[in-house]
Every structure is written in structure tokens, then in C-alpha cells.
Amino acid sequence: MLVLGIETSCDETSVGIVRDGKEILSNVVRSQVDIHKIYKGVVPEIASRKHLELIDAVLEEALREANVSIYDIDLIAVTNGPGLIPALLVGLTTAKTLHLLLEKPMVPVNHIKAHLYAPFLEGNTLDFPYIGLIVSGGHTALFLVKSFVDMDFVGSTLDDAIGEAFDKVARLIGLEYPGGPAIDKLSQYGDPYRFDFPIPILDWDKNRYNFSYSGLKTAILYTIRKIGELSEKDKADISASFQRVAIEALVQKVLRLVKDTGIYKVVIAGGVAANSYLRKRFKEISEEYNLKVIIPSLKLCLDNGAMVAGLGYHLYKSGIVGDIHTDVFARDWFIPRGGRVSL
Ligand code: KG4
Ligand code: ZN
Numbered sequence: 001m002l003v004l005g006i007e008t009s010c011d012e013t014s015v016g017i018v019r020d021g022k023e024i025l026s027n028v029v030r031s032q033v034d035i036h037k038i039y040k041g042v043v044p045e046i047a048s049r050k051h052l053e054l055i056d057a058v059l060e061e062a063l064r065e066a067n068v069s070i071y072d073i074d075l076i077a078v079t080n081g082p083g084l085i086p087a088l089l090v091g092l093t094t095a096k097t098l099h100l101l102l103e104k105p106m107v108p109v110n111h112i113k114a115h116l117y118a119p120f121l122e123g124n125t126l127d128f129p130y131i132g133l134i135v136s137g138g139h140t141a142l143f144l145v146k147s148f149v150d151m152d153f154v155g156s157t158l159d160d161a162i163g164e165a166f167d168k169v170a171r172l173i174g175l176e177y178p179g180g181p182a183i184d185k186l187s188q189y190g191d192p193y194r195f196d197f198p199i200p201i202l203d204w205d206k207n208r209y210n211f212s213y214s215g216l217k218t219a220i221l222y223t224i225r226k227i228g229e230l231s232e233k234d235k236a237d238i239s240a241s242f243q244r245v246a247i248e249a250l251v252q253k254v255l256r257l258v259k260d261t262g263i264y265k266v267v268i269a270g271g272v273a274a275n276s277y278l279r280k281r282f283k284e285i286s287e288e289y290n291l292k293v294i295i296p297s298l299k300l301c302l303d304n305g306a307m308v309a310g311l312g313y314h315l316y317k318s319g320i321v322g323d324i325h326t327d328v329f330a331r332d333w334f335i336p337r338g339g340r341v342s343l
Contacts, residue, residue, distance in 0.1 A: 005309025008091030009083025016306030021313035025066035048086035077312020081329035136270030137163035155209025190240030
């Protein structure tokens with residue numbers, strides 16, 4: 001079965017074509033980062049207009065690269081949330097148009113869950129259940145994955161997402177947008193122990209599996225104010241110290257969930273999973289605790305259409321379809337800010 005996946009939830013316009021939920025035939029991604037850089041963040045209306053400009057060409061390129069015709073496509077999968085409403089609407093409208101014109105089924109896909117599917121497009125296999133950790137610009141959340149279509153929400157950030165924290169700290173020290181890759185790079189030259197920023201762990205009772213990043217951001221703001229004019233060395237040290245504690249909170253929470261559930265398998269996905277220190281740290285943890293940790297390759301960590309097509313295949317096989325009334329949504333109802341779900 002050939003599935004076309006469309007992704008326009010934020011600032012990447014992407015179309016991927018995937019066979020049987022496994023084999024990527026093409027995965028074209030056009031980033032709008034250069035446009036949003038000027039504003040130091042994604043402007044939803046501009047993202048939407050850019051998606052509209054790019055989507056036809058990206059679709060054509062994906063078909064050309066996969067060497068298939070649009071008439072060969074059996075299913076159209078599309079991200080319908082969470083994300084920026086004006087941006088999501090472009091992808092969903094494209095999907096609905098193809099659905100009606102080609103008379104092929106369409107399936108709406110949750111963007112966060114699609115991220116967790118990315119490693120299975122690279123030959124990885126893992127028995128259910130496993131722990132899923134999403135670390136992106138909009139989310140920091142833990143799931144118990146019982147099947148590709150059945151994931152229990154376990155915890156999330158109470159305030160900022162980890163990617164958001166990377167972006168905000170980068171802005172505080174005058175780095176370019178997006179801040180994640182910039183901090184990752186600069187940290188290589190910094191001392192991760194110069195600043196003793198608090199590890200945002202929260203309490204182990206009420207917020208056992210939740211995260212919080214706004215306090216850390218504030219601690220960094222005060223440090224910067226105290227220093228005044230930042231030298232290049234200060235910037236690198238702040239980056240490395242921030243990165244160390246931001247990632248350590250993930251490590252501690254994942255280990256807690258591993259111990260509580262006895263499930264020694266973890267998939268980490270989303271933009272921040274591209275972070276080199278995160279990858280190094282979880283490798284150490286996996287060796288120390290005999291934990292199987294799967295993180296997608298760098299290009300599949302970021303938003304892309306192939307992960308949408310991949311998960312869409314399984315959703316469709318389990319009987320889920322969309323139609324002309326399918327709508328977009330900005331936030332997940334099952335991820336309350338500050339919510340707590342007991343296992
Ligand atoms: O998953 P994603 O592409 O978009 C969302 O769905 O949010 O994630 C984007 C986020 C941004 O906050 C970006 O700064 C962060 O991922 N990011 C990184 C790295 N590469 C991207 N954060 C830390 N280190 C990186 N290497
Ligand atoms: Zn994403």
C-alpha cells in the first residue's frame with residue numbers, strides 16, 4: 001500500500017511517500033526557517049502563506065523522487081494537529097482535495113504520535129509496550145505505547161516545552177533562531193558545570209512524570225543579568241550548563257518511569273531528539289541500565305511527511321479514516337498543561 005503523508009503543522013512543508021508503513025520512497029522537506037529567523041520565531045500567518053506557495057511543488061517533487069504517479073497512491077495521510085491552525089489548514093485542505101479528486105481514503109494523523117513512529121521507518125523493530133518520550137518545540141511528553149494506535153499519555157510539561165526553552169535561552173544569549181541547533185553547537189565549546197542551574201525535576205509525588213522548563217529559563221535570565229555583558233566564553237558556558245540540566249531532567253523522568261513500569265524500552269523523538277548531548281547521555285544510560293533506547297536519525301527527528309505516512313498506514317489498517325468534515329486542532333485534549341494521569 002502506497003501512502004502519501006502531508007505535514008504542515010509548523011514551519012516545514014513536507015510530503016513523504018511510504019510503502020506499507022515501512023519503506024520510504026521519498027521524503028521532501030522544505031524548511032521556512034530563513035523567513036521566520038527575521039522574527040526570531042514562527043509567525044503562523046506567514047507559515048501558512050509559505051505552505052500554500054510550496055505545497056504543490058513539494059508534492060510534485062515527492063512523487064517524482066518516489067517515481068510514482070499520484071494515481072498510484074492508495075491512501076492520503078495528513079497531520080491535522082497539534083500545531084498552528086493556519087499552517088495545518090493548508091495541509092488538511094490539500095489532503096481533502098486529493099481525497100475527493102482521486103477517490104482515495106484519507107486519514108488524519110496526530111503529529112506527536114507520528115514523531116514516535118519515525119524510527120520504524122529505518123528498520124528498527126520493538127515489541128510493545130514501550131515508553132515514548134516526545135521532545136519538540138511544542139511538547140515534552142511521556143507515553144506508554146501499547147500499539148501504534150494505542151498510546152497512554154503519562155505526563156507532560158507544566159509550562160514551556162523543552163524545545164521552546166532551547167529557543168528562549170538562545171534568544172537570551174543572542175543566538176540565532178532556531179535556538180536548539182545553535183545551543184547544541186555552542187555547548188561543545190562550553191563548560192557544562194560552570195553554572196549550577198537547578199535540574200527541573202519537580203516533586204516525585206504529584207508531578208512524578210511531569211516536566212517544567214520555565215523556572216530554568218528564569219534562572220538563566222537572572223544569571224545573564226548578573227554577568228551583564230556576555231563574553232563568547234560566558235555564552236558557551238551558559239549553553240552547555242543549560243543543556244546539561246535540561247536533558248538531565250528527561251533522563252531522570254524516563255528512568256523513573258522505567259523503574260515504575262519495568263519496561264526497559266524507550267523511543268525518543270521530536271526535534272530536540274536531534275540534540276547531540278541528549279543522544280550521548282541516553283546512550284550512556286542505555287548501557288548503564290541495560291535499557292533499549294531508540295532515537296531516529298537526525299533527518300527523521302525533525303518534522304517530515306514520511307512519519308505521517310508511516311503512522312497513517314497503521315491508523316487506516318485499524319479502521320480510522322477522515323472525511324470532508326475532519327478538522328484541525330491546536331492542542332491535544334489528552335495533554336493537559338499540568339495534568340496528571342496515574343498509571
Ligand atoms: O519537532 P520539531 O521539528 O517541531 C515541533 O513539532 O515543534 O521541533 C523543533 C524544535 C525547536 O524548538 C528546535 O530548537 C529544536 O526542536 N531542535 C533542537 C535541535 N534541533 C532542533 N534542540 C536541541 N538541539 C538540537 N540539535
Ligand atoms: Zn514536530
